[in-house]
Amino acid sequence: MRIPIDPALAKELEAKLDSTTELITPESPKYEASLSRWSDGAVKRAGAVAYPTTFDGVSALVKFASQHSLDLAVKGGGHSTGGTSSTTGGLVIDLSRMRRVAIDTEKKLITAQGGALWEDVDDAAIEHGLATVGGTVNHTGVGGLTLGGGFGWLSGMYGMVIDNVVAAKVVVPDGRILTVSDTENSDLFWAIRGAGHNFGVTVEFTYRAYEQTTPVYFGFLTYTPDKLTAIVEALNRRFDNSDPRGGAMCVFAQPPGAPSPVVNAVVFYNGNEKSAKEYFSELFDLEPLNIAAGEMPYNQVNRQLNPLARPGGRKSLKVATLASPVRPEYAVTIFEMLMEQLKEEPDMASTFISMEFYDLAKISSIPPDATSCANRGAYRPGTIGLSWTDPAKDDAFRAWGRKIQAQCIEWIKQSDKLPSPGQALQYANYAEPDDVLNDPFGVNKQKLAELKAKYDPQCIFDKANARIEVPN
Template sequence: MFIFTLGGAPDMDALLRNRLVTTKAEVLVPADGERYEEAIGRWSEHCVKKAKCVVKVTCADEITKTLSFIRDHRLGFVVRGGGHSTSGSSSIANGIVIDLSLMRGVTVDPALKTIRVEGGALWSDVDTEAAKYNLATVGGTVNHTGVGGLTLGGGYGFLTGKYGLTIDNLLSVDIVLASGDQLTASETQNPDLFWAIRGAGQNFGVVTSFTFRGFDQPNPVYAGTLLFPLDKLPQVLAFINTFHASNDGNQAILWGVSCPPPAHAPLLLTHIFHNGTLEEGTAFFAPLLALEPLANFATMVPYPTLNSLLNHASGFEGRKQFAGSAFKLPLALPLVQTLIDRFLGFVTQFPDTKESLLLFETIPYKEVVKVSNDAMAFSNRGEYYNLAVMIKWKEAERDADVRKFARELVSGAGLAEGVVRQKDGEVNGTNAEGVEGVGMYGNYANTDIPASDIYGNNAKKLEELKQKYDPGNLFDRGTKLVAKPVVPMN
């Protein structure tokens, strides 16, 4: 692990610029004013840190040169893709940021139905370009998130019910290793590295491009948010509890509570999706529509628009903290009511947290569990759904209280029947192979939890692969994996 920073060596900026002088990379320092401030900005203000410099790279060779400089001078660094993480893993104080935001190219091969995406692209880039060829792939539910972060951690999206996770549709990556070597990883090239990247990629290098499988998506979809008063919870939950049996993979529903503007009063929201016609969508969600929502924003939209519908609830202003757990259906009303009451008890206590969100992400898992938990590093496949809490706030002095509450809310939920994650870390949800998933989505977790909580039985193999591909633990900003040599059998 490299622990030195640029702070003790005032000439390091000049040395780094000299190393990159023949390249198109841009090195930004605090003296560069607004351009520097924009470069260190993050989705959560909680994660903004004063980097010594930001290197905006444009290609793999520039990353190799930057990593060589980092190794030579034993410097602290991070990699920034979309800047959406609330764990702070893409920010660093007094160190180097390798910024991929200039690498946003998307290339579609309509004959092969593949989509090649550069490492700094956002999902809006992918959705827009793929739609030109009537294609789509499994991406995020908010389109200003980075492709890299979501993919390397797994990737759930509205198309998951039909095609599985984002990583299930990843065909190959180009990656720069800690050594500076540039490799392609796929099922046929460096397959052990490809295994590791799909779920733990942030621990192994800088991915400069992803190639995804594309799927035909020529038609618009039915989607949008329905808002209900809280007293409609029993009826809404009754519909949710039928979802597992009634969906065919073409539907999803994200539901929960928030206190949105302008009134900031508690509301029950259901964000519905159907990959089909208006008639099919309204028929499937008829029990909800019959409840006469306070507002109904569901309509037919082009697929690229789908992943922008929740952007207003996930803007870049303010501080944010994610925490996650998992749940099984059917859910008991008392359990859900208890979680909602605890959530609202916190956010209504502090005016600057009113736009926080407790979300039950009911995205079909039938395709997800067809893949074994040991098929790749990702180990969260089971007969359950993700539960997420996102706390939004403004006051820095509330940071510690928010983090504590978010963790306690989801861990406390694990003590109740119907929620997968239990107090002792065991889970009761299995995939089709009968292997237990960990019950924790890595993209919703903080980086200070044990690797086994995210990777389960895969943690040991990952540590052995770290020894092969990153023996010095250069990439140490994700969930901690320490390189361990393989001990030969006697």
């Protein structure tokens, strides 16, 4: 059983910490701010919040938490909506003072500390004409996003984020700082690429980088809902016969002040405007109501969705996976469900639902057991991004999101696109701990349980969206 940290224990911990680690307790004027998360619904009243700045500082905290069986949470970018980076009464290790990024231009490698945000990585890399696969909203943390798999605009070309991690440094429950790679602690290296939230604090990631000296094309094409079927058909055709440089999202959202949602195609192409317009010609031919798109440096792309993903209010992410090619009638059903819900519940007006389209060849070329992330295949990940303000509606609105989540699984079960044995259907980073996850680790479940027993037998790291249990 995990225990809270009381004032006496906090004092004992403080005495053990180096001078660069700050420990905030409820008496501190900084306490309320230290609890803040992207979603107000993920705020929990911690017993103490520690801000380490060094690997040794993290190690001392983890060791203390293990020795005292403390309830422990690790915060990277703070975007978990299910509260997995928060604790009620326990100890938070907040990595936000560990955001350093270094670039090795010769080896084309990016090294980022475990508390870095994607903007830190994108901005540092582009200064050297480099880029890697990263989050599409650049204030998300590299920590949580990488450890669960990671999709981004460059996924068509280079795969998932984890496919580009070449090494990492992980603080495991007994306080050791382990280097992991294909040649060192390779079992833990395998485990952290998909199920990483369950194994330790990753204090450093090393990513493969790629030349990105030319601008890319990115933008929003907005349509009336009657175009939805044609849009989905165009996206299916485009991505069934694809070029890995392209990516798109089909997003249902209600513009501020509008009476009902509209359909947006968010488009990305790693090339110039002319090639992008040829690539997405079918979408342009569908006469969007509005086009806001253009060429920009790669590091600016992951800023463009930030205005749609502002912090504050109560939020919940739910994964909605559809088989590829996406059946347009399913997209229409989901759109209608959203339209009805927003009509009945105006407090949910900022809610969005998106379907993601990348060229799947690269992602699927890696077998589901090559890393611990088993959800690779002919599926389109999607997000139900619930947003509201009234805490009394937390359960009801989450239940509505889970209804769509369950419906998507049902559609796959009824289709001829059943997952192969061991293949997982849902991406754990787009979910919350109590969601209907269709086993996100698939074929890797048993091996992960064995590695959990090896590295974290006391289950100190117990707050992932998809938890790994120690076998009896």
